Amino acid sequence: MVENKMIFDKHMFKKHAPLELKKLLSSHIDILHGKEVVFNKEKFGLIAEYEVDGQRFYLYPVSKDWCTN
Numbered sequence: 001m002v003e004n005k006m007i008f009d010k011h012m013f014k015k016h017a018p019l020e021l022k023k024l025l026s027s028h029i030d031i032l033h034g035k036e037v038v039f040n041k042e043k044f045g046l047i048a049e050y051e052v053d054g055q056r057f058y059l060y061p062v063s064k065d066w067c068t069n
């Protein structure tokens with residue numbers, strides 16, 4: 001399986017994400033910034049795991065528009 005890895009960028013997210021999603025993830029955005037996003041031949045990527053206030057989360061779908069190389 002071919003993996004393409006990118007990095008989540010909070011500035012790109014704020015520029016390109018829908019308003020509802022920006023509101024929903026507002027308390028997570030600083031933690032997500034710099035996380036690796038894996039794209040497996042799919043349009044959207046995955047952040048497999050991250051933690052906020054002791055709780056584990058994953059983020060899917062992640063748009064390539066929210067990432068840098």
